[in-house]
Amino acid sequence: MTVLAAVLALLGSLFFALGAALQQFEAAGTAGPGLRRLLRRPRWLLGGLAIGAGTALHVVALAYGPLTVVQPMGVASLLFALPCAAALHRRRVRPGELGAAAVIAVGLVGLVLVVPEHSGTPYLGTGEAVALLAGATAAALVLWVLARRAAPTGRAVLLATAAGVLYGATATLARVLADGNRELWFLAAAPVPALIALALLQRAYAVGHFGVAFAALQVADPLTAVAFGALLLGEPLPTGAASTLTALAAAALTVAGTVALARTTPMSPAPGAAAP
Structure with missing residues (x-):
């Protein structure tokens, strides 16, 4: 079953990567990639379906295998996406x-593996939920403002990071809802940060630096979810010297790789090339 879970998660990563690449291809080079305009493009919609299929496969994989096996497989989407x-x-x-x-x-x-598993039932009160949404929105707003004045590469990173923060907030709400929280307004509020994140991500893709934008999303989303889980849901963080050193080393690798990827050539359509 663990092998099956790993295969499903890997296949899900491939679908997620393909969907992200299709959506970036449609958003790249546009002055203002509004969702209305993108929703009229079949290739962008196909990318959305691929992302949905990848997400579904990831959820099914979690039913067959432990989090410590399934979650690292999701990282492969970055290698598939390029x-x-x-x-x-x-x-x-x-x-x-x-x-x-x-x-x-x-x-x-490395960062995923050092986070301890949490077997308790997550609970989020109304005050904590408001703090979650307000904190994620404030962080995303600051990143958006900074992105407006940044160079193209920095703009892609900041916008994708803002999207990742909002997706992390959505994942935190989804985790609480999946464990039986009956707050109706949680269910109504959960899609809002996800939709804002989707719009921000398309603007990040439009810059053309797909690799670094997708990497920033992949880094910001899980780290934000872990932070919110620890602060609001009481989930554990790494403890002990070995885990702390591993987490620091993993974080350093992640930052170094992102900086290196930011220096690569922008991934925008070649001049005069017809759309495949």
Whole structure:
């Protein structure tokens, strides 16, 4: 069953990567990739379906295997996404890009593995939920303001990070709802940060630096969810010298890989190339 869970999670990562690459291809190079405009593009919608399929496979994988096996497999989406996007843009993936992505993947796996499992039932009161949404919104707003004045690479990173923070908040609410929380307004509020995150992510993709934008999303989303889980749900953080050192080393690898990926060539359509 553990092997099956790993295979399902890996397949889910492939679908998620393909969907992200398709959506970035549609958003790249547009002055203002509004969701209304993108919703009229079949390839962008196909990307959304692929992301949905990847998410569903990941959830099914969690039913067959432990979190410590399934979650690291999700990191593979970063390694899958770069070749998918490069094929759409009709360019080759440079070894440096894959190398930087691999460093980020190793760092993320290290961070995931040092987080202890939590067997208790998560509970979120009304005050904590308001604090969750307010904190995520405030952080995303600050990142959005900074992105407006940043250079293209920095803008892609900041916008994708803002999207990751909001997705992390959505994941925290979803975890509480999945464990039987009956607060009706939680269910109504959960899609709001996700939709705002989707819009921010399309703006990050439009910059053209797909690799670093997708990497920033993959880093910010789980780290935000872990932080909110620890602060609001009482979930444990790594303890002990060995776990702390591992977490610091993994974080350093993740940052180094992201910086290296930010220095790569923007992934935008080649001049005069017809859409595949």
